[in-house]
Amino acid sequence: MKREIQVSAFIIFITLGYYLLNILALGFLGAEFLSIPLTLLLPASILIEREKPNPISRATYIFSMLWLVFMIYLLTGWALIQFIWFFMDLPWLKVLTVSSAAVAVAYGVFRAARPEIKFVEIPFPVEESLRFVQLSDVHMGTVRSAGFLKGVSGAVNRVEPAAVLITGDLLDGSRPVDSSILSTLKTEAPIFFVSGNHDTYAGDFRATVSDAGMMCIDQSVIEFEGIQIIGVGYSMERHSIPAILDMLDFDEDRPALLLHHLPVDWEDARERGIDLQLSGHTHGGQFYPFNIIVGLMFPFLRGLYSDSGSFLYVSEGTGTWGPPVRLGSSCEITVIDLVPLRGCDEGNSGDLHLHG
Incomplete structure (x- = not known):
């Protein structure tokens, strides 16, 4: 029972943080309407993987985890770029931010696959x-x-x-x-x-x-x-x-x-x-x-x-x-x-x- 309470508390904590990141990241990308669906994917995949794992729940879990890292680098990169370019709202800066975050995640996956x-x-x-x-x-x-x-x-x-x-x-x-x-x-x-x-x-x-x-x-x-x-x-x-x-x-x-x-x-x-x-x-x-x-x-x-x-x-x-x-x-x-x-x-x- 104690372990299940800990797992439940962890899932709730992660979901709340994940939701906040989704609001910020999807707001930046102009897709706020996806905040709730994307947020719910993570706890759903965690619960299904523990109880009735299947290829869909596995793929959803991995996607959600990679999306989490992408959001972290997206928001960090945007904050850094805004500091450098003095808060200029130029379209190419957004493209640079998104592509840089995607490259960072892809390289990180490559590194993790090669012990x-x-x-x-x-x-x-x-x-x-x-x-x-x-x-x-x-x-x-x-x-x-x-x-x-x-x-x-x-x-x-x-x-x-x-x-x-x-x-x-x-x-x-x-x-x-x-x-x-x-x-x-x-x-x-x-x-x-x-x-x-x-x-x-x-x-x-x-x-x-x-x-x-x-x-x-x-x-x-x-x-x-x-x-x-x-x-x-x-x-x-x-x-x-x-x-x-x-x-x-x-x-x-x-x-x-x-x-x-x-x-x-x-x-x-x-x-x-x-x-x-x-x-x-x-x-x-x-x-x-x-x-x-x-x-x-x-x-x-x-x-x-x-x-x-x-x-x-x-x-x-x-x-x-x-x-x-x-x-x-x-x-x-x-x-x-x-x-x-x-x-x-x-x-x-x-x-x-x-x-x-």
Whole structure:
């Protein structure tokens, strides 16, 4: 019941904001009469996708999300152009604004459809180098389906990791996804998964993930190649890492790698002997201007951070949430090479290498 109330509140909030944007954008385009019909498409598609998904509701959902981004860039571009041209109402300026917004959205869709493979090298207390692949925020659902995951699977297999680490939001929660779709991620390496907030919107996600051959390690510790891999799943309680780590049975003096969806509580993790924390959630802001807003909410927005010999890596996400658009960020498949500490200055971030 609590989850349904949250979803309903979210839909109402989004719909009101969407309606205001439609009034402004369609007023600019001289088509105000479309404000209500276009606004209603979004909540209708969200509800139908959750209950009785079909090709029409999927297409409507994707259109509505892209239309949302188009309106944001249309209104932002018009405000900028008016400032530059001192509020001159010239027809060609409107054409420039509309075409620029359309190009921005099209480029953002192109960027979002092409995950980049990023290589990160991190000093770690291991005897021999060890390679992992981190996936995060894939958001399988309405926008991302088996075809996208098949492409991700091919990229993962080409780099031959020892294991695949999924740091939450594998599922989007926008429509039901069964294990047969997740099984499209085929690899000989074991797959370890911790939940994110969107996974909890998808019902019995643990059974779905398990049936797909993945191991959910929420609130548990596993041994892998001499490393303690610690999973802390998503919790509605903020700053839950300290309490959960204190309950888990692991050796703070041995190599420890933490998987947690949110890039928070890193200081608490360091104090408890965590050598490396892998997180996601932020999407790197996904697209302008939300990069700025998300950056204010999460100081550790994306990339690699180091402090006192401990490291945090925040993935920008393998997929997207909401609009399938990337501007100012990228979809990533992260190849993490753990290299022996010998010869490395643990506290020197200059020893770290990040390749696009």
